[in-house]
Amino acid sequence: MPAHESSPSAARTSLADVEPAIALGPLDGRYxxxxxPLVDHLSEAALNRERVHVEVEWLIxxxxxxxxxxxxxxxAADVAYLRxxxxxxxxxxxxxxxxxxxxxxxxxKAVEYFLKEKIAAAPEVLGDTVLPSVSELxxxxxxxxxxxxxxxxxxxxxxxxxxxxxxxxxLVDDLAGMxxxxxxxxxxxxxxxQPATPTTLGKELAVLAHRLRxxxxxxxxxxxxxxxxxxxxxxxxxxxxxPGADWPAVSRAFVEHLGLTWNPLTTQIESHDxxxxxxxxxxxxxxxxxxxxxxxxxxISRGVFTQIPVAGATGSSTMPHKVNPIRFENAEANLELSCxxxxxxxxxxxxxxxxxxxxxxxxxxxxxxxxGHALLAVDNVRRGLAALSVDRDLLARELDQNWEVLGEPVQxxxxxxxxxxxxxxxxxYERLKELTRGRRLTAxxxxxxxxxxxxxxxxxxxxxxLTPGTYxxxxxxxxxxxxx
Numbered sequence: 001m002p003a004h005e006s007s008p009s010a011a012r013t014s015l016a017d018v019e020p021a022i023a024l025g026p027l028d029g030r031y032x033x034x035x036x037p038l039v040d041h042l043s044e045a046a047l048n049r050e051r052v053h054v055e056v057e058w059l060i061x062x063x064x065x066x067x068x069x070x071x072x073x074x075x076a077a078d079v080a081y082l083r084x085x086x087x088x089x090x091x092x093x094x095x096x097x098x099x100x101x102x103x104x105x106x107x108x109k110a111v112e113y114f115l116k117e118k119i120a121a122a123p124e125v126l127g128d129t130v131l132p133s134v135s136e137l138x139x140x141x142x143x144x145x146x147x148x149x150x151x152x153x154x155x156x157x158x159x160x161x162x163x164x165x166x167x168x169x170x171l172v173d174d175l176a177g178m179x180x181x182x183x184x185x186x187x188x189x190x191x192x193x194q195p196a197t198p199t200t201l202g203k204e205l206a207v208l209a210h211r212l213r214x215x216x217x218x219x220x221x222x223x224x225x226x227x228x229x230x231x232x233x234x235x236x237x238x239x240x241x242x243p244g245a246d247w248p249a250v251s252r253a254f255v256e257h258l259g260l261t262w263n264p265l266t267t268q269i270e271s272h273d274x275x276x277x278x279x280x281x282x283x284x285x286x287x288x289x290x291x292x293x294x295x296x297x298x299x300i301s302r303g304v305f306t307q308i309p310v311a312g313a314t315g316s317s318t319m320p321h322k323v324n325p326i327r328f329e330n331a332e333a334n335l336e337l338s339c340x341x342x343x344x345x346x347x348x349x350x351x352x353x354x355x356x357x358x359x360x361x362x363x364x365x366x367x368x369x370x371x372g373h374a375l376l377a378v379d380n381v382r383r384g385l386a387a388l389s390v391d392r393d394l395l396a397r398e399l400d401q402n403w404e405v406l407g408e409p410v411q412x413x414x415x416x417x418x419x420x421x422x423x424x425x426x427x428x429y430e431r432l433k434e435l436t437r438g439r440r441l442t443a444x445x446x447x448x449x450x451x452x453x454x455x456x457x458x459x460x461x462x463x464x465x466l467t468p469g470t471y472x473x474x475x476x477x478x479x480x481x482x483x484x
């Protein structure tokens with residue numbers, strides 16, 4: 001008997017045939033609710049809607065500006081009808097486009113035929129209309145990439161400004177609020193994993209909020225470029241068909257009408273450099289957020305943060321006491337997946353063989369998953385942060401167990417005193433190193449050492465009053481720079 005005949009899967013129901021269709025990936029399955037807002041911008045249906053939008057606006061632009069001699073002006077009703085094709089674009093239109101593409105085996109040509117069908121049907125809706133007479137201005141002098149590059153720019157701009165930026169900004173606002181609330185909570189710092197100069201928990205969170213905000217500003221300021229200049233970027237068909245038009249000016253006006261930045265010099269494709277720049281910035285935000293997730297995970301492991309249990313939730317299938325930091329672990333994984341996709345997009349989209357190859361077509365269809373994993377991570381970090389509380393008693397105990405961290409301010413005070421002419425302050429660093437390195441000191445050990453140094457009374461009093469919990473410098477005040 002062949003091996004496959006005895007395979008258990010041979011007798012199973014095919015899940016590929018189950019209706020409604022089962023998602024292959026988690027973004028359209030397990031995590032659908034979280035990433036659903038991106039469907040309006042980065043799905044295949046959204047791409048087709050934007051293609052229809054670009055074709056409609058190009059037709060309106062050509063007729064309303066008298067670009068093509070003899071083309072009649074559209075009435076307000078004609079324009080409203082055309083734009084209604086875009087605003088009303090729904091499930092039936094998605095299905096019709098799929099049907100047309102099965103015949104054309106070309107996605108943009110299917111869009112052209114789809115729009116021409118809508119124009120042919122216009123008299124049934126409008127009665128008297130000139131739309132059928134301008135049907136051949138649909139996709140006029142356009143290569144597919146004239147439509148595609150503008151569509152992708154509109155899609156990505158919408159996804160960034162309407163979905164990702166609001167979610168990421170809300171996360172950073174949450175983090176900044178935590179930083180302010182915890183600005184004066186002393187924390188034993190760990191550098192190289194070892195006890196170090198104390199800080200405050202709020203200041204450490206403020207550092208991460210400040211870093212993330214800087215990346216948000218870069219993303220918010222991104223340019224979205226577009227072009228409409230024909231098969232090899234020369235306006236070849238344009239100047240032959242209508243030699244009297246100033247085609248670069250027409251193109252620029254149209255691209256800017258869409259709210260995009262005009263790119264005057266391209267091959268058949270818009271070069272995608274703006275995409276590479278944007279994705280690098282989003283990936284950098286991801287990596288800073290990954291740093292936040294790993295730091296908070298470590299704080300939880302250390303006991304600095306405790307997690308507020310969710311009623312009914314299970315942390316372990318066998319250990320009932322556990323409350324696992326799953327939000328931050330989930331975020332880490334999704335940030336890594338997002339960065340992998342964004343890095344690939346950034347690296348590959350800037351290269352196209354000679355005047356055009358097709359690698360960017362399938363590559364750009366993965367913009368959605370790249371942002372989907374990023375959005376999912378943002379959601380997880382926000383939910384994770386909201387379920388944290390601070391164990392202030394533990395923080396106080398940690399600080400009180402590490403009086404040796406005061407070796408730094410004591411030797412610094414000795415250096416300053418030596419410069420001021422105080423005697424007996426020789427080799428301050430070496431003396432504190434001998435006292436503290438590899439040892440745990442008590443408060444009495446440190447105060448006894450300070451008392452025997454012969455420091456001026458005011459300096460000695462200042463050091464005697466110092467504790468690990470009060471040795472936080474300007475940490476509390478520095479949190480205020482978040483509002484600067």
